[in-house]
Amino acid sequence: MSEFFMYIAELFAAPFFVRALIVGTLVSLCSSLLGVSLVLKRYSMIGTGLSNVSFGCVTVAVALNIAPLYISIPVVVASSFLLLRISDNSKIKGDSAIAMISSGAISIGVMAVYLTSGVTNDVCGYMFGSVFSLTQSDMVFSAALSVVVIIMFVIFYNRIFAVTFDENFARATGTNAGRYNAVIALLTASTIVVGMKMMGTLLISSLIIFPALTSMRLFKSFKIVVVCSGFLSVFCFFIGMALTVIFEAPAGASVVIAHIAFFLIFSAVSALKKIRKRSIEINE
């Protein structure tokens, strides 16, 4: 037993582990806060779409020998704006636009890999996430961006609620809905670029979708749903990390499995509540 504690103590002394915990907590928080709005605006798939774009950027950057973030940040932000724009104009619907952009980006990425070296470790890391390979500068950058996203979210919270709940009303009564949709797009793009390094292309959208959907099983107030999503997301991240440390399970997948477990628990509680309510009504 003491060996186990020694192991844990060693982990907490290791810089890579501490970095993973700090960035992981912040990214989990960002994605879950934004997730509530994105899920309700029917943009659940935007996480997958943008992270595929990010994957494409990384492969191209590796091929060109440029630091990946310099390409992926501007391109992902631009795609995020484009996706929201396309949906507004509604010639191409939101879901097909996302599907188009993400499959296109993956193809470009795969082509870039084929034309250069073949699958590299870096690319593999971006596909499946590598929470323990964050460098010191990665951590500083990710932490700073996450803190900015969280502060912006809090400042714009009331406006984000207004444009999410009823965009026409917000627009009609003098709120610049386009601007706040752009804020949501920008914050989402930032979160995904940072979160991808941790969770990988394949798992990032679960960080956006699960906390919101799980909270919505039980709570009926927007504010409570947002707060609960934040807590759940951080909590599930810690559970995932614990699974990784104890069983040496893959980090990204462990976090998602923790989310699935909570979703099932919340669904069950919600179903029980409904049954109880119905039986009370019948008795009355």
Added chain:
Amino acid sequence: MRVVTILMSLINCKDVSLAYDGNIVLSDVNFQLNSGDYLCVVGENGSGKSTLIKGLLRLKSPVSGEIVFSDGLYSSHIGYMPQQSAAQRDFPATVFEVVLSGRLNSRRGKPFYSKSDRQEVSEKLYDVGMEGLKKHSYQELSGGQQQRVLLARALCATKKLILLDEPVSGLDPVVTSEMYSLIQEVNKKDGITVIMVSHDLNAIKYSTHILHLGNTQLFFGKTAEYVETPLGKRFIGENGNV
């Protein structure tokens, strides 16, 4: 001695035409409203009533003509009650949160609501008789209750003008007349200009002006004049039997 006051009209629609995807659904609308007027917009389904509301709210720009706001009217002075809530079934929001979002346009740059905003929301909820349900989930309310909440939200947003799109559709007669007297009070007491789309004959008696649409402007003028016209008589005849 006659005192001549030159009133700038609050809203001036000049030869306005509105279209969906290039198909004109409403053409040549011309009318002026002054502060404190109560306009009832009538017409059959598909006659362009809701489209006109969208135009007045600047959600849709006219293909020709123009809609001019004056007398210091900005969109942040407008309250709006949509036909149905655009929000989805599963949207988690309490009654209080929904109505509070009506206060957003008076916040200007400030990020958070103040105590007076919350006070205002409580008062408006009291006015529409929803004070007791303010912590309740909006989506779990009945249709009529949701409409009252949307009215409270519109009242919170209103400073000079309120637009209501079929505010009483699907409500029972008692609640309907409550709604009307609330709207009339806002018009009379606070001097807020009202534009209301309605099928309901009872709505007309509260109004000062009528705009009758049938994909174009069939009548605009004082309510007292409207009821004497053949068009007005027919409208009242058709709807009076219901």
